[in-house]
Each structure stands twice: as structure tokens, then as C-alpha cells.
Amino acid sequence: MTEPALPTSGVQLLEVEPELAGQRIDNYLLARLKGVPRTLIYRILRKGEVRVNKGRIKPEYKLQAGDIVRVPPLRLAERDEPAPLAQGLLERLEAAVVYEDKALIVLNKPAGVAVHGGSGLSYGVIEAFRQLRPDAKDLELVHRLDRDTSGLLMIAKKRSMLRHLHEALRKDGVDKRYMALVRGHWATSKKQVGAPLQKSNLRSGERMVEVSAEGKEALTLFRVLRRFGEFATLVEAKPVTGRTHQIRVHAKHAGHCIAGDSKYGDDEFTREIRDLGGKRLFLHAYMLKVPLPDGGELQLEAPVDEVWARTLERLGA
Template identity: 50%
Template sequence: MTEISKNSVIHTLITENEGGQRLDNLLFKQCKGVPKSHVYTVVRSGQVRVNGRRADVAYRLQVGDVLRIPPMRVAAASPAQAATSGAEMKLRLPVLYEDEALLIVDKPAGVAVHGGSGESFGVIEALRRQRPQARFLELAHRLDRETSGILLLGKKRSALLALHRMFREGGQGGASGAADKRYQVLVCGRWLEPLRHVRLPLVKFLLSSGERRVRVADDGRAAHTVFRLLARWDRFSLLEAELRTGRTHQIRVHLAHLGFPVAGDEKYGDFAANRALAREGLKRMFLHAWQIGFPHPVDGRRMAVQAPLPAALARFLELLSTPESLAYGRSV
């Protein structure tokens, strides 16, 4: 799709990347800096046209449609918006894999995947600003703000829809059409079982403050996580978590319910232990999306991508294994 001009009328042909989207959503993405209220005004006044005719804001664009977009009034950027824009441009997002349909990045901890809910910007906003030439770029799935690691994005709408279908299917123990998502997670406590399947249904709820949380409940949605023991110390255990379903906060809630909270988890963790861990050098949640296997959304070839542990997490594991670290004991 042709880039929007703020000073002249644009006529552009809708491709497969834009087909199926609501008209207003496409205009919000294309007309950066234009107030939403103004976008709605120009659509309802008939200045935006599809195939020469007026169109409702909810109209689903079709491949082959010709879209007319008039000049748009851009809102002046506030100092806060300017600071946010600078932060977006400086956000470092290592690229793990990229082709014409797919982008895979290594998301750092402490950054949301998208803006909203108190976040001024996220990974998707940063990538769009860093790649102004990109015709299409959308998140294929989510990672918690506190979680680091592998994040997939679609660069074509057809690829994005295929990725969405794949993630909806969930993990099927390596089935060819599903994603095999693995995390490394450090928990408080001595985990004894080499392999454990955890099937505990989860339900979302709101705190009195309005904050979203998740808990185990009989009437919740089915959730299945497979845990494998990687290493163990006197007070901590390193696990690999394989997601067979993709519920919100699934790994964190399953582990907390079992009495093995994730080290550094500020929502579901052991808060006294977290304060001690911060003094010892772990200042974030120890949950990292380190590996994924999945069929490529275009040609179906099996993909395998890994993201190494961030330096801060690797250093903390070294501390646990150091003989001088008597507070934590030796690995067994």
C-alpha cells in the first residue's frame, strides 16, 4: 500500500496485506499522528472513499479496492510524545530471523509488546517507527512485559493469519502444524520430578484496583504445561516449560499454585524472596522464551529458533553454581 501523504490526496490499491481490515483500523495505522476523532470525521463526511463511493468506518476492505485518502491534519507532538518517540527508536530488538513474510525478534524484559494499559509504547510501535518502509507489520502472539525472549511478527497479512491459526491450535507435542514453545524458568524451591504434566484450568479476574490477574479454578479454561527439570540447587530449580496451551500468565500461575513461584515474579511470586533476590543480583523475573519450533507460514518448512538467556539471567545462574555462594548451596 502506498505511504500516506499528509499534504495531498492519495489513491491506492488494497493488497492482500490490507484486505479484510476495517477501514478505520487501516487509517489509524497509516495516518500516524492524526487524531482518531479527525479520522472518523473525514470518513463520515465522505472525504475518504472506496471505489469512488462513501464507506462506513466499519467497512471491511477487499483486495482490489481503490481507497481515496484526503490530506490529514496531524496533531502537534507534545514533549511527552517526543520523548516516547525517542525511546521507541532506541529500543534494541535483536533480530533472530527475518524473510519476506516473517520477523522474529528477541524481546527484552521490561518492555510491553504493544502500547496501552499504562504503557506509552511497546515493541510493535518501536518496530514500525524503526521500519517506516514496512508495508505491514503485526504481532503474531504476546509475551508478558516482564518476560524476555522470542516474539514472532507477520510481515504479510496472509502469514499473520497462518501464524494466528497455528497459535490457536496450541502445542500438540510436536505436531507438524503447531508451535512448540519452550521457556526457561527459575523457581523458588526444590523441584524433584524430571518430567511433570500440569493440567490446571485458569480463569481471569480483576483486583479491586482494576488490575487483571489469573488463578486456578475448576470453571476456568483448560491449560496444559509440561515442565522438565534442568538443574537444581538447595533453594531453587531451573525448569524448561513447554506450553501446550497459551493462556494468560499460564506458566506463572501454574507454578505459583504448585508452591514453586517464579523467581522475581512481582504478581504471583514470593515477595520476601524477591527482595532478597534483588539484593543478590536478580532484579527481574526469571522467565525467558528461549526456543520455538513451528511450520513456516508460507512454505510449511519446519523452523527452529533459539534466543540465548539474557546476560543478567546467565550471571545469576553462575552465582548459584559458585561454591562461595553459600546462601544458595550447591547444585545437585
């Protein structure tokens, strides 16, 4: 592959290496055109200014080995390097890494940090790790967590690992489990919630999900971990399907919304938890079990943060 000069002016011709086959053109350009705003990349794609093998393509086009990608001249208003992220955030995310090898990074993502830039955010976890690991040219998110959800998040360092894990996710080969603090007394007999979910966008552009007969099939398995009287229950949630906001909406549908959920929660319950110091969404991806390409298995657990631990301590006092 021809390494692109950092975008200044002039046409760039990039040859796609075999290990990048199957990657979307937008993700390919986002990873290579460091310092170019996401909005500009999507604009040149939308206008057909990016050509593959001399032909127009759509942003969702998947590259093939040997494709020649033509990138038009790009002008940056200022410097051609991305603005460095705050050192404190970079150090925090570096410290959150719980596993790393040549092909995979797994971190315990802090609550409140988005997984990627967009929707008014200039950066997220993936942008931070592209600065933390400048030699890893193919960093991609394997899956996502909501901004306010904490816990185990996988980042592939190689396209082969990304393809392997996407295949495992499609075939239910990945076991992801969450902890959630919910309102009220969750009955031990309530072991699953199966309710179809449908996404919609409000006028503000905010994405909402609701239970609807017209939605997509969704199933979450639940298990009681600890009770705090009749006031709250700590549950384990295992999403069998992977719908947007699935655990949060299924918990609400079961009559037990999650503490700190500003979108689907109960304001009074959230306020009472906040009074105990719990100023966060109480949803944490604590366990992950994934098959590795060599036939082995990786199993990880991630501890909750101090806010979560201290709040539960006060609840149980």
C-alpha cells in the first residue's frame, strides 16, 4: 500500500492491501487521512470525489484487495495533524487497558467517554487510541458501548481479528454480560425479557428505542445478583441479540428501569441514587468471553469504578 502523505494538496492514489479487504471505504479513509475532519471525508464521498478503480462509490462500499483509491486534493484550515487530545484523557484510557496482544486491545471503558467522535463530539475512544498507538494503522472498534455505559470494549488492531470477531458476534460466539442497578424488587423467576425493539429519531435528532410489535426481535436474559430491600436490585443482563439500548429498554419494559438512565429511567429513583453519590448510569459491561483465531478462548472481567462501588456500599449499609 502506498502510504498517503499527510493531506495538504494534490491527488493521492492509495492501493488497498489484502488484509484490508472487506473494510468500508469511509472507515479506510478515516483511519488514513489523519487530521481531516470526518465531515469533510463524508462530504467528498457523498459528492463522488473519491474514486475506486476510477469509478464512483458509496460510503458503504467495501474495499477489495488491490483496489486503487483516488483521494482528491484536500485543504486543511490549519495543521495537518489531528489536534492532540488532552493528556489526562489519554493517560486515563491507557490505564484502562485490561488486555492487549498483537491483534486486539480490550479496555475497561470509563462511563461518560464516547466510543467515537460525532454528534458534536470531536473525539472518542477510537480517536484516542489512534494517537496512543500511532503504529497500529488499522485500529477499528469491534462493537460499541453507549457513552454512559462503562466496561469491556474491544478494539481490533488487525483486519483479520476484526473479521474473526464480527463473525463470532454474528454466530453468538461472544458472551457479553453486564451488571445493572435497577429500581425495585426484581423477581428471581423473571429470567428473561423478550420484546421486539424499534428505533426512532425525535425532532431533535435524538435516537429513541421503544418496544413495538413492528420492531426487531430482541431477547435479554436476567439474573439477580444482590438485593437492596425493596428499593433496588443488582442484576446481571446477558443480551442474546444486540439491539441499540436493548438492556435499558428491556429493563424499563420489565418495570425496573436502570439507575441514572436519563433517557429511559425514573427521575425520582435516579435522584435518590444520586443523593448517595451515584452520579452515573448504572450499567457496566463486566464480563467478556470471546473465541480466539487460534482456537483458544479469552475471558476477561472488569471491575466497576469507585462511584459505583461506593454507591452500592452506601445502599447496603
